[in-house]
Amino acid sequence: MSELPKLSVIGTGYLGATHAVSMVELGYEVIGLDVDQAKIDLLRAGKVPFFEPELPELLEKHVNGGRLRFTTDYAEVAEFADVHFVCVGTPQRPGELAADLTYVEAAFRSLAPHLDRRALVVGKSTVPAGTAVRMEALLQDLAPNKEVELAWNPEFLREGFAVQDTLRPDRLVLGVHSDWAEKTIRSAFEPVIKAGTPVVVTDFATAELVKVAANSFLATKISFINAMAEICETTGADVTQLAEAIGHDARIGRKFLNAGLGFGGGCLPKDIRAFIARAGELGVDQAVSFLHEVDSINQRRRARTVDLGLDLLDGSYRGAKVAALGAAFKPNSDDIRDSPALDVAAAIGRREGQVMIYDPQAIETARAKQPELNYATSLEDALDGADIVFLLTEWDEFKFMHPGVVGKLVAQRKIVDGRNVLDPVQWRQAGWQYRALGRP
Ligand SMILES: NC(=O)C1=CN([C@@H]2O[C@H](COP(=O)(O)OP(=O)(O)OC[C@H]3O[C@@H](n4cnc5c(N)ncnc54)[C@H](O)[C@@H]3O)[C@@H](O)[C@H]2O)C=CC1
Ligand SMILES: O=C(O)[C@H]1O[C@H](OP(=O)(O)OP(=O)(O)OC[C@H]2O[C@@H](n3ccc(=O)[nH]c3=O)[C@H](O)[C@@H]2O)[C@H](O)[C@@H](O)[C@@H]1O
Secondary structure, eight states, X not given: OOSOOOEEEEOOSHHHHHHHHHHHHTTOOEEEEOSOHHHHHHHHTTOOSSOOTTHHHHHHHHHTTTSEEEESOHHHHHHHOSEXXXXXXXXXXXXXXXXXXXXXXXXXXXXXXXXXXXXXXXXOSOOOTTHHHHHHHHHHHHOSSTTOEEEEOOOOOOTTSHHHXXXXXXXXXXXXXXXXXXXXXXHTTHHHHHTTOOEEEEOHHHHHHHHHHHHHHHHHHHHHHHHHHHHHHHHTOOHHHHHHHHHTSTTTOSTTOOOSSOOOSSSHHHHHHHHHHHHHHTTOGGGGTHHHHHHHHHHHHHHHHHHHHHHHTTTOOTTOEEEEEOOSSSTTOOOOTTOHHHHHHHHHHHTTOEEEEXXXXXXXXXXXXXXXXXXXXXXXXXXXXXXXXXXOSOOHHHHTOOHHHHHHHSSSOEEEETTSOSOHHHHHHTTOEEEETTOO
C-alpha cells in the first residue's frame, strides 16, 4: 500500500477515542464510531467525554481539520476505511469472573455485512485467548467480500498517559494470519514503526495472551509489594524502604512497587479475573491459581485501610466526619471503575461515617455510580471540620498538602495515608496521628 490506509475506530471510549485522535495526529484519516449517540455528539463538538491529559487539545485541533469525523453508522465506516480497529469494552460479567464479550461480538456482527471490499479488521479490545479465531470465523461467514481479514493488536496504554503511550508505545504486538494482514497493519502504524518501536509479529493466541499476561504481571507486582506491606505491619518494618531497596536490583526494578490501597480501574482487576475464568475453561486452572491470591491481597488492602481509620477513632465511624481525598482509581483520571478509593469511602459510609469525598476530576463519575455519598466542591470543603482524613488517590493536590495548613481546617489531626505519599515525620511533627499501609 503506497499511501496511508484510511482507518476506522469502533468504540470511542477511553481506548477508542484516544486511538482515533492520536492516529490523526500521526497523519491518518480516521472515522470513529460508537453506538452511544451522546458520546458521538460530544466528540463531534470537540469535547472529550472523560478526563485524559492532552486529549482535549488534540481533539480540538483535529475535529475541524478535515481528517477526523465521528458517526454511529456502520455502513459509513465500512465504505470509508481500509483498516478497522475494534475498541469496544470487555467488562467483567456481573456476578462472574469471565469477560463479557457481547460488545465485541456485536461490533463484528454489525460491521461485517457492510464490508464489501478488501479490508483488515483489527481487534484491540482485551479478550480471552480463543476470541480472535471465533471472530475470524464470524467475518468469514458474514462479510460479503471473502478477502476481509482479521488481525489482533492488543493495547498497552495507561490512562493518564494515554496520548503519549499511543504516539510512542513501548512495543507493538501484531497477531496475524497472512503476509497481507501483516503488511496492512504495519502500514497502519507506519510512523510509529519508523520511529523505532519494537514490533512483535505473532499468532492470534499469543497476541491475546501477551495482553493478559502483561496485566497479570503488573497486578502481581503490586500485590507482591502489598503482601510485603502486610508482613511489614506485623514486624514493624517499612515497606517503602523495602521497595526502594529491592527496586535497586535491576532484575526487579522499582516501578509498580508502590504499596498502598492496591490496584483498581477498568482493566487490571477484570483482566486477571477473566484470565482465571478462561484458564478454567481450558482446563489449566492451576497455571494461574496464584491470581486468586493476587486478587485477595488486593481486596484485603481496602479492608485494612478501613480498619486503620477505626483504630484512630476508637473503634467506630458512627457520626464521625470523614474527609475522603480521592475517588478516581488513580491520579490524572476520572475513571472510577473498581476504584479502591471509592470502595473505601463507601465502606466507611456503610459504617455510618459522614463521608465527604473530594477528587479534582472524578466527582461527577463517582456521583453517577454512588449517588448516596456526599461530594465536596473543593479540598478545603472536604477537610472542613473533619474528624479524620483519608488520602485515597495520590493526586498532586493531596501529595503536597501542608500538615500545618490542613491542621487548621480539620477538627482532629488524624490521617490515614492510603497511598504512602506523605512524609510521616513531617505530619507527626505537626501534631497529626498518622497511619499508613505497611509503615510503622
Ligand atoms: N481504558 C484503557 O486504558 C484500556 C483499555 N483496554 C481495553 O480496551 C477495551 C475498551 O476499554 P475502554 O475504552 O476502557 O472501555 P469504554 O467502556 O470506555 O469504551 C467502550 C466503548 O465501546 C462502545 N460500544 C459498545 N458496544 C459497541 C458496539 N457494538 N459498537 C460500537 N461501539 C460500541 C461503548 O459505547 C463505549 O463507548 C477493553 O477491552 C479494555 O480492556 C486496553 C488498554 C487500555
Ligand atoms: O489494560 C489496560 O487498560 C491498562 O491497564 C493498566 O493501566 P491503567 O489501568 O491505566 O493504570 P495503572 O497505571 O496500571 O494503574 C493500575 C492501578 O494500580 C495501582 N498501582 C499502580 C502502581 C503501583 O506501584 N501501585 C499501585 O497500587 C494504581 O493506583 C491503579 O489503581 C496497565 O498499566 C496498562 O499497560 C494497560 O494497557
